[in-house]
Amino acid sequence: MAADVPLLRARGVSKLYGTRVACRDVGLDLWPGEVLGIVGESGSGKTTLLGCLSGRLVPTSGRVEFMLRDGTVVDVLQLPEPALRKLARADWGVVHQNPRDGLRAGVTAGANVGERLMALGARHYGRIRAEALDWLDRVEIDRERIDDWPETFSSGMQQRLQIARTLVTRPRLVFMDEPTGGLDVSVQARLLDLVRGLTSDLGLSAIIVTHDLAVTRLLAHRLLVMRGGEVVESGLTDQVLDDPQHPYTQLLVSSVLQP
């Protein structure tokens, strides 16, 4: 039931810090149910771009439009802060590279998952807890840990908890910044598989920033390759990875170590 309006549309997004170009003139469309990967190495501008799209950074120029649930399109960069915060709470989710940035410390796992529900008005303890338990199952965290503090979890578990906390309110668009960064390889595989399943089951749209091509192969429908703040190549994931056109993309693809 694809509408003809993209869920998120960016045009000419640039972010300059003085004369330093963090990202320049980036445009993209994201459609409902799609996962877009943004790959590049450190300094490519991918994280800056993500910040500009999610309203956390103010771009130097450009336009970012988002389609609300009722079909109206809003200019994200022109929204007053209260409206932006409300949007971020209700419709968007952010998965940070470091799970501690996305979790509330000193508060149990169950409360971490339930918080967004409570923020949106949930007032029945039993139901909130049941939903938290359900989500712990989905992210493969032992139910017994619901009353434990995230500080006692391994980093892989913390990351899975962050995902549960973010997805519990079924945001329509999720921004992920290196979701598997810093995790052991075996832990990464499990996490990726989880994210893949959830995005597919829930019909999520997501923008995933990563330097790891394997992550994009598994999760993304489409890819943007960034270098030095600019998009050098884009296309379907398999197109970009199997038939890279740009010299930099070819370098990136050929540099991946094959075990």
Added chain:
Amino acid sequence: MTEPALVVEGLHKTFTLHTQGGIQLPVLRGVDLTVHPGECVALTDPSGSGKSTLLRAIYANYRPQRGRIVVAHDGGRVDMAGAGPRELLAVRRRTIGYVSQFLRVIPRVPTLDVVIEPLRAFGMPREAALERGRALLERLRIPERLWSLSPVTFSGGEQQRVNLARGFIADFPILLLDEPSASLDAAGRAIVVELIRDARKRGAAIVGAFHDGEVREAVATRAVTLHGEEAA
């Protein structure tokens, strides 16, 4: 005469290897091919001549420099060489099935789920999809005890059969087969032949690279080379 399902016109594909000094490899140099529903066209070029390249180009996995690849999709026509990403994804979901030589294994997903995944795009309810999946896995002689396991640890032959199951489970109007009988024994090859024949019978248009002469003989309605004349 029915409308062709697939028309390839003047297709050129050259690889430029920037990481190796920019050398160019022209693989497809003006390929033309028309396939109608019910046909099975076999590409008979020797190894390394670009058969896979053509199949991948039709699937829009490779991007050609020049030419058109027009497929009949959803009552209309789409040029795979020029279509946007959403259209390409739509065509891949419902019109073109592709059986590559390798099964790309996603860890932890059970075989049965791997196999029925293409049916989701057709809106088939899960129970019905599972039934079809089980029947096909049985036909391909994958033992039931393997259905709930991920194909990660399967043998080459088993993986290939899972690959085939996934490729043939949905009724794609166009099928691209890249060495479908690789890694299979005689019994396996026979099943491949059956599957292809069944697909042809329901009106699928098939293009394939068949290394095995017997299989090719058994399934092809036409044999061609990429750049030349039709073979008999």
Added chain:
Amino acid sequence: MSAYNFAFLDEQTKRMIRRALLKAVAIPGHQVPFGSREMPLSYGWGTGGVQVTASVIGPDDVFKVIDQGADDTTNAVSIRQFFERTTRVRTTTRTDTATLIQTRHRIPETPLREGQILVLQVPIPEPLRWLEPREIETRKMHALEEYGVMHVRLYEDITRHGHVETAYDYPVLVNGRYLMRPSPIPKFDNPKLDRNPALLLFGAGREKRIYAVPPYTPVRSLDFEDHPFTVERWDRMCALCGAADAFMDEIVVDDKGGRMFVCSDTDYCEDRRGR
């Protein structure tokens, strides 16, 4: 003749505080910053309450001060004497005849009337401070009604103790809009906040905030649907007056562990005993 201005504060300061009070009354439950002055008592001993009282007290007022319900504790006595010296206003221990009551940690048992003003002393005005140390952030949360996180606190209590453990300074929602700390009154007193005919004023001197609940304003204690707000109950009566529905103080009477329960509100207890 006292060398001090009436009620100690200069008129400009009173005017500033009254303006803050008007704003507070106009937006029930919303914290209004004010220029808190240095008072002749330490922070933490009721400087906010004293400043509010000093700004609203007039020569015709009848003034009562209680501390934990009692008129005769050190703090209550100090504050009462302070206002006696700086205003010469009539003072009383009787809730029913007072026009202005300053209190710490209790709301009187005797129901208040229209026309009465209750001034409550507040240590920490910000209900979200436990969660968010930044003032900028808590102000935004209030402005945007981002209060879900307060329920996280209650959730944690229920998880840990099976019920909400908060026994005093129990957070409330005022007029359906602002989240407020009612000051360290026991939750037993929370229902008294709801649609009280009197004007309730709150002053935090150290934190420099004033807020208010105008008469007849709905005030609801936060809870969950399946864990509704409840008040404390004692299974005994006051040893002095026999009251069964008042907040009790537990008093140790000997060193063998003997104890007795008496009303915390001394005026209420005396009244029941027929004075």
